Amino acid sequence: MNTTINAATLLVKALENEGVEAVYGVPGEENLDLLEALRTSSIRLILTRHEQGAAFMAATYGRLTGRPGVCLATLGPGATNLMTGAGYAQLGAFPLLMITGQKPITTSKQGHFQIIDVVGMMHPLTKFTKQLVNVNRIPANVREAFRQAREERPGAVHLELPEDVAAEPVEEQTAPVFEISHAHLPEAGTRVIEEAAAMIRGARYPLLLIGAGANRNRVCNALREFVAASGLYFFTTQMGKGVVDETGPRYLGTAALSDNDYIHCAIARADLVINIGHDVVEKPPFFMEHGGKKVIHVNFSSAIVDNVYFPQLEVVGDIAASVRRLTAALGPLDRDFSYFQRVKEHLDAHLREKTDDDGFPLKPQRIVADVRRVVPDDGIIALDNGVYKIWFARNYLARHPHTILLDNALATMGAGLPSTMEAARLYPGKRVMAVCGDGGFLMNSQELETAVRLGLNLVVLIIKDGAYGMIRWKQYSLGLPDYGLEFGNPDFALYARAYGASGHRVERAADFAPLLEHCFRQGGVHLIDVPVDYSENMKVLVDELKEKVCLV
Numbered sequence: 001m002n003t004t005i006n007a008a009t010l011l012v013k014a015l016e017n018e019g020v021e022a023v024y025g026v027p028g029e030e031n032l033d034l035l036e037a038l039r040t041s042s043i044r045l046i047l048t049r050h051e052q053g054a055a056f057m058a059a060t061y062g063r064l065t066g067r068p069g070v071c072l073a074t075l076g077p078g079a080t081n082l083m084t085g086a087g088y089a090q091l092g093a094f095p096l097l098m099i100t101g102q103k104p105i106t107t108s109k110q111g112h113f114q115i116i117d118v119v120g121m122m123h124p125l126t127k128f129t130k131q132l133v134n135v136n137r138i139p140a141n142v143r144e145a146f147r148q149a150r151e152e153r154p155g156a157v158h159l160e161l162p163e164d165v166a167a168e169p170v171e172e173q174t175a176p177v178f179e180i181s182h183a184h185l186p187e188a189g190t191r192v193i194e195e196a197a198a199m200i201r202g203a204r205y206p207l208l209l210i211g212a213g214a215n216r217n218r219v220c221n222a223l224r225e226f227v228a229a230s231g232l233y234f235f236t237t238q239m240g241k242g243v244v245d246e247t248g249p250r251y252l253g254t255a256a257l258s259d260n261d262y263i264h265c266a267i268a269r270a271d272l273v274i275n276i277g278h279d280v281v282e283k284p285p286f287f288m289e290h291g292g293k294k295v296i297h298v299n300f301s302s303a304i305v306d307n308v309y310f311p312q313l314e315v316v317g318d319i320a321a322s323v324r325r326l327t328a329a330l331g332p333l334d335r336d337f338s339y340f341q342r343v344k345e346h347l348d349a350h351l352r353e354k355t356d357d358d359g360f361p362l363k364p365q366r367i368v369a370d371v372r373r374v375v376p377d378d379g380i381i382a383l384d385n386g387v388y389k390i391w392f393a394r395n396y397l398a399r400h401p402h403t404i405l406l407d408n409a410l411a412t413m414g415a416g417l418p419s420t421m422e423a424a425r426l427y428p429g430k431r432v433m434a435v436c437g438d439g440g441f442l443m444n445s446q447e448l449e450t451a452v453r454l455g456l457n458l459v460v461l462i463i464k465d466g467a468y469g470m471i472r473w474k475q476y477s478l479g480l481p482d483y484g485l486e487f488g489n490p491d492f493a494l495y496a497r498a499y500g501a502s503g504h505r506v507e508r509a510a511d512f513a514p515l516l517e518h519c520f521r522q523g524g525v526h527l528i529d530v531p532v533d534y535s536e537n538m539k540v541l542v543d544e545l546k547e548k549v550c551l552v
């Protein structure tokens with residue numbers, strides 16, 4: 001028997017077929033058929049208070065699960081509000097599908113009201129963007145969108161469903177959904193693995209770099225075995241944190257700064273960097289120079305050459321397979337790594353500094369240390385963007401992948417709270433917290449209402465300095481006068497309470513960790529306002545490091 005459904009229902013059936021559990025968004029009248037189709041489906045609609053919140057949540061679902069997250073917006077203003085999320089997913093390599101509405105494409109009595117070229121706008125920020133016009137092709141278009149969003153390098157895709165197309169009838173039997181194919185990634189050839197092993201054997205100070213592309217569940221185990229078997233020392237980019245246990249004996253730091261940190265002493269000494277999964281979307285962890293150290297690029301795809309990145313050998317193919325085969329080809333390395341060991345001792349001593357400092361406002365080192373004390377190894381902290389991100393990247397030692405979510409690709413402000421909400425939604429049993437500045441938090445703070453409505457358990461930490469601190473620090477580093485970056489703040493504790501969340505303010509350093517513990521134990525949505533002493537940025541991140549250590 002033939003069943004007649006409409007195109008919106010067919011689209012939702014295709015989403016169900018892909019295993020979609022939730023769609024995040026702010027619908028408009030152009031999405032009403034889709035909304036109705038969602039109502040009667042197995043997919044949950046998660047309403048947010050801004051399309052950015054929806055896109056960040058969906059992209060974080062993609063980041064944490066490897067499966068595309070789906071968000072929904074109307075045409076025009078709804079679609080433009082998704083764009084920061086599109087850039088976030090595309091640069092960050094988080095699989096994301098955005099669905100937007102559009103006015104009818106055949107006849108419409110509304111002139112050009114709210115109509116902009118959304119598909120055209122999406123072009124530079126997505127891997128695939130398409131207006132759905134032929135109802136019978138919807139299952140194929142959806143399958144293709146998911147395939148591209150997920151395929152290495154993952155990213156953002158977009159489908160536009162015009163109002164009249166959404167309402168069009170279709171016989172369900174004539175437009176079946178597609179079985180999901182499983183693609184196996186190509187593997188690097190034997191010759192290049194042998195070449196890479198020979199280069200590593202030939203190097204005196206080989207050093208391993210773990211970047212964002214290595215932060216895939218499949219790659220982590222292979223990398224751990226590689227580090228253990230080879231004895232190589234490693235450092236990470238911000239988005240490679242936690243792939244290999246950073247409390248282990250071979251961790252030399254996270255390159256949160258591009259130069260002048262402890263790790264750069266080790267990099268300066270290295271004659272070869274084996275770069276697993278780094279690509280140029282992240283701020284350079286170090287700068288390559290002509291005639292300088294050599295680099296082996298191990299990634300899913302070949303290197304995008306840049307003035308600061310032009311590797312000599314490229315091992316292209318599934319990273320997990322490349323690393324496993326490299327482990328076997330290399331065996332244990334017999335090297336004198338005592339220089340790296342000494343850098344590590346200096347780094348470890350530095351990371352212990354001021355972690356118990358009782359000063360108020362709190363030192364950034366104390367804040368990071370207290371968070372680390374209260375958040376267990378499998379807890380998740382998600383950071384917005386501000387200068388505290390550098391402190392957390394350097395000082396917070398992660399032991400498992402995806403336990404510190406940093407965005408070092410688009411590095412947008414405003415994603416910290418929504419990404420935390422998605423982590424809390426996915427893992428209700430874990431301790432999950434957002435780390436935000438007083439600038440970035442207010443860019444999407446309205447999502448506190450969503451968090452309370454969803455009944456999430458999470459803590460939002462506001463690191464308060466009354467300024468756009470990151471920019472102020474850069475201004476200072478450039479020798480410019482302190483100008484134009486200070487602002488006022490609401491009473492954050494009261495602000496949280498207005499949303500039905502719990503609001504707290506720290507007034508002594510000693511109170512912070514117990515308060516954080518209390519918030520996690522109590523459950524629900526908590527906000528903690530912590531005043532910070534950013535004079536530490538000027539001292540530690542600018543002046544001291546290199547001279548102190550590199551001569552060891």
Ligand SMILES: Cc1ncc(C[n+]2csc(CCOP(=O)(O)OP(=O)(O)O)c2C)c(N)n1
Nearest residue numbers: 386387388412413437438439440468469470
């Ligand atoms: C959407 C967006 N706007 C501007 C910037 C540039 N930017 C980077 S960090 C920063 C300041 C962040 O201030 P805050 O959230 O208070 O954190 P702080 O640096 O003070 O710790 C700015 C303006 C950005 N990354 N994203």
